[in-house]
Each structure stands twice: as C-alpha cells, then as structure tokens.
C-alpha cells in the first residue's frame with residue numbers, strides 16, 4: 009500500500025530534509041527541524057504523490073488518505089492535549105501548500121481550520137481572550153472562502169474597511185471582540201448571499217475541502233506562470249502540510265515574523281528580519297502594518313522608533329538567535345525562517361535555503377569558506393553562473409547630481425531608469441513596444457509577477473525588506489526599492505507624488521536599489537567593479553578549472569574588456585568585421601567587384617596596411633596570449649549594396665556604370681549563400697585574399713614582438729573545411745607567405761594553422777584533416793546549422809513552435825544538442841587526436857558561454873572554451889564547476 013502521510017512533531021519525524029521530492033521543501037524541512045528537537049508544532053505532510061493521484065483521477069483524494077490523515081491528527085491531539093472538532097478544547101489546524109521548489113506566495117494556506125460558531129466561543133474561553141478567538145475566526149473564514157470556495161479577498165476587505173471607517177479605527181488590532189464578532193456575522197451574510205449556502209461548520213468537511221483546495225492551488229494562474237518562468241515541471245505537484253496552530257495573535261506577548269540568518273541583499277553576517285506583535289500568518293509580508301525589526305542593529309539602521317524583538321522579548325530573542333545559528337550550522341547555508349511567538353513561547357514554522365542576490369551569494373560563499381563551514385569547491389558550486397549577469401548591473405555614478413524625490417528600503421541592488429507605469433499590464437504593454445519601465449505600485453502581489461518580470465526596476469510605497477516585491481525582485485535580479493513611505497501613489501489619477509514633485513505615467517525616474525533612493529529623470533551610471541568577493545571566487549575557480557577560457561573578440565575594445573574579465577586569449581577573431589569600418593568598405597567593394605586578379609590585388613594592397621594595423625593592436629593588447637584569427641568567412645555579397653538606392657550611391661562613389669555594377673551584383677548572386685562561396689572556398693577561389701590576410705598577420709606578429717618583447721604565436725584558422733585537400737591548399741598559401749615575411753624580417757615566427765570544425769564531414773574526417781590542421785575549434789553555430797539542416801537565421805520562426813509543442817526541449821542554437829552535434833564533436837576530438845595526440849581543441853560558437861554546454865566540453869576533453877567578453881566570468885565559473893563535477897563522477901565510479 010502507498011504511504012500518503014508522513015508525520016512530525018515532539019522531537020521525531022518520519023521524513024527528513026532528503027525527502028524534498030516527496031514531501032515538498034516545507035514538509036521535508038519541518039520534519040528535519042522536528043528531528044533536530046527544535047520547537048515545531050506537530051503535524052503531518054501529505055505527499056506530492058497524493059497530489060499527482062488527485063490530478064490523474066479527476067481531482068478526488070486518493071483512497072486511504074483520509075484514514076492516514078486522521079491517524080496523524082490523533083497523534084497531534086495526543087501531543088497537544090486538544091481535539092480536532094472538539095467544542096471544549098479544539099485543536100485548530102493550518103493547511104499549507106509546499107512544493108519541491110520554493111514558490112513564495114504562489115499557492116495557498118488556510119489557518120485556524122476547525123473553527124465554527126461553537127468552537128470560537130470555546131477557544132476564546134480557553135485562552136481567556138475572546139477578541140483573539142473572533143480575530144482568528146474571521147481570518148479563517150476569509151482564507152477558507154478564498155482558497156476553497158473561490159471568493160475574492162476584496163469582498164472581505166471591503167466589509168472590514170467599511171467597519172473600520174464606521175468605528176473610527178485605524179488598525180485591525182484596534183477592533184474589540186464584539187466588533188470582530190460583528191464583522192464575522194457580516195462576512196457570513198455576504199458569503200451566504202454569494203454562494204447560496206452557509207459557511208461550512210463541520211471541521212472534517214472543512215479539512216477535506218482545504219486539502220483539495222491546496223492541491224487545486226497547484227494549477228492556479230499565478231502558480232502556472234511562476235512554474236513557466238522558473239522551469240518547474242508541472243508533474244512535481246505540491247505536498248500539503250497539516251499542522252497544529254500556534255497563535256501569534258494572542259495579545260502583546262505574541263508575535264509572528266520572518267528572518268534571514270544573514271542579510272539576503274548584502275550577505276553580511278547579521279541576523280536580519282521583521283516581526284509584528286499580536287499578528288498572524290502573512291501579516292508581516294502583506295504590508296498591512298509596517299513590521300518592526302528583529303534586532304536592535306536593524307532597528308537603528310532603519311531609523312525606526314518602534315522597539316525591536318531583541319529589546320521587547322529578550323529571552324525569546326536569545327532562543328531564536330540560537331536556533332538560527334543551529335540551523336545555519338546544520339544546513340551549512342543561509343536560512344530563511346518563519347516563526348511565531350505564542351505568549352512568549354517560540355515556535356518555528358518554516359526554514360529553507362534563503363534566496364539572495366548574487367552579491368550576497370558571493371559574500372556568503374567566501375565567508376563560509378573562511379568560517380570553515382564549506383570548502384572552496386562547495387563555494388564555487390553554489391553560485392549559479394548565469395546569475396553573474398546581476399553583477400554586471402550598473403550603479404549610479406557617485407559624482408552625478410541626484411534629484412532625490414523620495415526614498416525607501418534598498419531591497420534589491422543595482423540602479424535602473426525607466427518610464428513610470430502603475431500596473432503590471434502597462435509594464436508588459438510598454439515592454440512589447442521596446443520601452444523601459446519602472447513598475448510603481450503601493451505594494452506588489454503575486455498577480456503582478458508578469459509585470460515585474462519585464463520591468464527595469466520596481467518601486468513600492470509600502471512593505472518591508474521581506475515584502476513580496478523585495479523577495480521577488482531579488483530573485484529576478486531586478487533593482488528594487490520598497491516602502492518609499494514619503495511618496496504616494498495616486499492610482500485614480502495615475503500619479504506618483506514625491507517630495508516637491510508630482511510625476512505622471514510615462515515620466516522618467518531612476519531608482520537606486522542599493523541606497524533606496526528614488527531620483528527624478530535619468531542619472532549617469534557606472535559599470536560595476538569586479539573585485540572583492542567576486543575576484544576571490546574567480547581566483548578559486550581559476551585554480552580549479554581544467555579548461556582555458558578565451559574570448560571571441562574582433563575589436564581592440566572587445567579584447568580589452570575580455571582581458572579585464574579574465575580571458576586567457578582570443579579564441580575567435582572574425583576578420584570580416586574589420587572591413588566594414590569607415591573608408592574600408594569602399595576598398596573592400598573595389599576588391600570584390602574587380603574584373604580580374606590584377607584589379608583585386610591592387611585593392612588588396614591598399615587593405616593590407618589597415619588589416620596589419622588591426623592585428624598589431626590586438627597582439628599588443630593580448631600581450632603574448634594566444635590569438636586565433638579566422639580568415640575571411642562570409643559570402644562576398646554581404647559587403648555589397650542591397651537596395652537600388654545603395655547600388656546607385658556605390659556606383660557613383662566608385663565611378664562605375666550603374667548597369668555594369670548591376671551585372672556584377674547579379675553574377676555574384678547565390679541561391680543559398682550560407683552553403684555557397686564562403687569560408688575556405690573563398691581562399692581557394694581567390695587565394696590573393698588569404699595571402700593578404702596572412703601577410704598582415706605575420707607582419708603584425710613581427711611588429712608586436714619587436715614592440716612589446718612578448719612573442720605572439722598567431723593561430724590562423726581556416727573556416728568551413730570539409731575536405732583534407734581544402735586545408736592542404738590553404739595551408740600551402742599561408743606557409744608560403746610565412747616564408748616570405750620571415751625572410752624579409754630576418755626573424756623567426758612561430759605560428760599554427762588549424763581549422764574550424766563546422767561541417768559534419770569535417771568531424772567524420774577529423775583524422776585526415778588533422779594531418780594538416782594543427783588545431784581544431786568547434787564552430788558550433790554552423791555545426792548545429794549543418795547537422796540539423798536548419799538555417800540559424802530562419803530558425804526563430806519555428807523553434808518557438810517546436811519548443812511549445814515539445815518537439816525539442818531547448819533551442820539547440822543556445823544549448824548544445826548533445827546527442828547529435830555533441831556526438832559529432834566527440835568523434836572529431838577523438839579522431840583528430842588519434843592523428844595528432846597533443847592537438848589543441850576548443851569551441852568558439854555561442855555555446856562556449858553556455859554553462860550546460862561548457863560542462864559537455866569539459867567531458868569530451870576540450871582544451872578551452874571561447875565566448876563573448878561579457879560571458880567570460882560566467883564561463884570561468886562554469887568551467888570550474890564542470891571540473892568539480894567531472895572529478896566527483898570519476899571518484900563515484902572508482
């Protein structure tokens with residue numbers, strides 16, 4: 009028989025932190041905390057398998073589940089001394105969702121379940137606090153009605169607002185027992201009117217309704233969107249946690265809160281959190297009242313007058329701090345915890361690995377190595393390579409003038425500028441038009457997710473560092489300022505009112521997620537500094553990785569940027585870009601349009617010094633590091649005019665008859681240029697072009713060697729080779745030029761001639777090609793194109809359809825197709841090295857900057873990956889992770 013239910017509580021648990029897939033993150037960690045002996049209210053977890061059964065069987069609960077749950081509840085009754093459904097000392101329950109991957113706020117929770125018109129009286133009597141009992145009941149009715157009965161929260165909030173206005177109360181906590189009782193009766197009236205039947209009074213009926221409701225919340229629109237954005241499979245399902253309630257709303261010695269064991273924004277090692285006295289559940293994150301800081305340090309930093317938990321409840325605080333330390337040491341990672349204090353007694357309700365900014369992740373990883381908690385390998389493995397993009401966010405130039413119009417809490421670092429929009433829909437619409445926006449809200453809710461995703465930055469006027477906006481923005485790496493209380497959003501008139509200034513939708517503002525400031529207009533920005541923790545981690549990564557990291561750089565500025573990011577050479581310098589510059593394109597066109605070899609040579613003679621200058625500069629910047637230069641690759645028509653107007657202009661500029669030019673253009677026309685006269689075919693048809701390029705390269709190498717004293721070993725790469733005889737021919741041309749230049753200079757030049765592997769035939773014939781080629785570089789853009797027979801320039805049109813229909817699970821132009829393209833690479837590497845054992849092999853396609861593809865390159869033993877300059881740090885980290893993973897596999901095999 010399948011076991012659907014796992015219990016926890018009283019120092020014991022049937023599950024553990026290892027059971028995340030089965031019990032969800034929340035359930036697994038509640039079990040773990042219970043086993044650690046931490047104060048966790050007893051409860052049970054209904055497995056994700058039960059959720060899948062539920063969906064596979066027309067949304068009914070699996071047989072046997074109810075018996076198991078009731079047995080678990082009996083255990084909770086024994087521990088708490090209360091009884092579920094009892095009118096005297098009722099056991100109340102929380103019914104909580106909890107998936108395998110954390111999906112904050114996406115699914116639903118019902119608190120205070122088991123209350124009805126009778127037990128509410130008993131609860132009040134038992135606690136000696138009728139106000140508390142009615143407060144709990146109204147919360148329960150609202151949550152249950154929303155999650156299970158499908159009623160909108162707003163229906164309830166309107167009633168409560170009206171009552172507060174009528175009674176002249178500002179806060180929910182101002183309402184008395186009698187007043188809450190009246191609110192409850194209003195809720196029930198409204199509900200019966202809406203639904204045609206009264207609120208369910210029978211606790212067991214409530215329970216099964218809530219369990220089904222939580223399962224159903226797995227498919228609500230918010231959860232579905234979140235899963236799509238985060239690649240979470242639908243088949244994972246959610247678990248349901250049923251747990252004894254503890255009460256943070258039992259007067260002034262009670263409270264509820266959330267905390268991070270270290271600062272999630274900076275990574276600083278200080279306990280960091282917020283709480284609310286006399287409150288329950290999500291009050292802290294909902295922004296209903298502004299929460300108080302947990303620590304004195306935090307209170308002072310936020311400039312708040314309201315006492316910290318440290319001050320208000322010193323003993324409970326001490327116990328809490330100790331538990332946080334224990335959890336961190338146990339999980340060896342920063343924890344994000346939820347807790348409740350019931351009349352001075354602390355209860356832990358959740359722990360999970362904390363979401364953090366990349367900057368915080370770096371600091372925590374480096375600090376934890378220093379603290380001896382984790383190894384360098386673990387530190388490196390913990391950083392998601394693609395998240396390094398976050399560090400590349402600009403910050404506001406300290407020298408720039410700041411027109412401050414408001415300020416709030418610095419919730420997610422980086423600065424962003426954009427037009428004001430007030431709704432998620434407006435954000436999405438603006439983004440579709442290519443406009444950059446700052447989403448400005450009073451507070452955000454999970455319904456705003458799609459708008460937050462496309463915004464440059466997020467600004468809210470309410471809420472704390474753990475509010476929805478703050479948590480989500482940090483996760484997405486979007487700059488965010490929350491709780492800008494000096495500003496006001498006037499939604500009705502579409503205005504943002506700041507200090508001394510009223511702004512409207514479409515006006516430009518800048519937010520500084522690192523200081524919390526809101527500025528009018530655009531502000532000068534600085535590019536980020538990549539030192540400190542980042543530098544340290546990169547150093548460790550460099551020490552661990554086996555592969556070299558090179559860059560794809562065509563210009564001196566690319567090369568300089570790449571070096572500052574740590575590139576160890578150029579893996580691909582595309583020479584065609586050099587011919588588009590300023591006056592060069594004219595000379596290039598003269599060369600292409602020349603009637604004969606003599607004409608071509610005349611133009612090439614004028615291109616030579618320009619090309620030589622390019623290489624001299626590149627060689628100087630790279631200072632002795634390897635530089636791979638690819639000979640001219642694209643079909644020549646790419647350099648020629650396309651429209652009639654351009655043709656007329658070019659004809660005039662070249663003093664050529666328009667009709668003659670037209671004929672030459674027609675003659676150069678190809679049906680399928682990507683498979684036409686390009687790559688090494690050009691060098692074979694017009695060897696004088698390759699000659700000129702080789703001469704420029706060798707002369708530059710001589711010059712650079714003389715100037716810098718650092719010898720360069722140019723690696724000349726012949727593109728699109730499919731036949732051994734092709735590389736033989738082109739290599740012959742290059743070698744001859746090398747002889748000539750060395751002779752003239754009286755200097756020896758070391759150089760390599762190699763080839764791109766970008767045709768399936770080249771991969772298969774790699775052993776033959778390697779007899780001439782001294783190195784290989786996988787041009788995986790073309791190799792993917794030629795292996796699939798899919799034009800990469802036309803793929804976008806159907807690749808999204810393919811992905812949507814599940815024909816492919818990812819775009820093979822983004823992440824390597826291991827099975828097809830990958831196998832060809834493996835064949836080529838193996839066969840190439842059979843001929844030339846020490847041959848250097850790398851990759852220079854887009855895939856060279858993709859972490860998953862980098863892992864594959866490690867596994868087939870490539871010597872280096874080459875990627876665009878801004879991806880170099882990502883590649884350094886990904887390559888180190890790949891080495892660590894490969895080592896782990898080898899050890900596992902042994």
Ligand code: ADP
Pocket residue numbers: 049101102104105112113114115117119251252253254255256264288289290346347348357358
């Ligand atoms: P989420 O996944 O959205 O964080 P939770 O299941 O953690 O949802 O529930 C939200 C909040 O409800 C918790 O942070 C806690 O404050 C409150 N809560 C949950 N279970 C209990 C309980 N057994 N007793 C008291 N409060 C609870």
Ligand code: MG
Pocket residue numbers: 113114115116117290
């Ligand atoms: Mg919730």
Ligand code: MG
Pocket residue numbers: 346358
């Ligand atoms: Mg929670």
